[in-house]
Amino acid sequence: MSYWFWDPSLSIGIEEIDNQHQRIVNYLNELDEANTLRDREKVSHVLMGLLDYTRTHFSFEEQLLEKSGYPLSSSHRQVHETFVSHMNNFRIRHEKGEDITRQLMSELRIWLTNHIKKDDADYAPYAKKILNVEKSWTKKMLDKLFS
Ligand SMILES: [Fe+2]
DSSP, X not given: OOSOOOOGGGOOSOHHHHHHHHHHHHHHHHHHHHHHTTOHHHXXXXXXXXXXXXXXXXXXXXXXXXXXXXXXXXXXXXXXXXXXXXXXXXXXXXXXXOOOHHHHHHHHHHHHHHHIIIIIHXXXXXHHHHHHHOHHHHHHHHHHHHO
């Protein structure tokens, strides 16, 4: 059974962003699986993948918001940066041998749900315009960050 199901209440109406959020949800499910199996090597692997993917996703959002002229883009970036450093503390504790998986999963799930429903939903109208008009910019950015 999955730890977390992505559901339509988490959609901000932008396919590219929704797909990325779904990937993060899937990462948490993979992490849950590895944790249930008590497979520490797999936990490490999934955890690094999750942190890396989350940073890349944030970077995509930040560049999109800047390009769209979203008035709160710098505070949105700040919120991301604070969360990344929080996640990095989990990584450090994990590397020291501490079992942080359940706590990280629970915090990330709560944080992401709130962030998507408030902060991300707020920028959606701005981002949509750019994604519809600047298709080649969007493709270039997606290829650069996610390939
Ligand atoms: Fe965001």
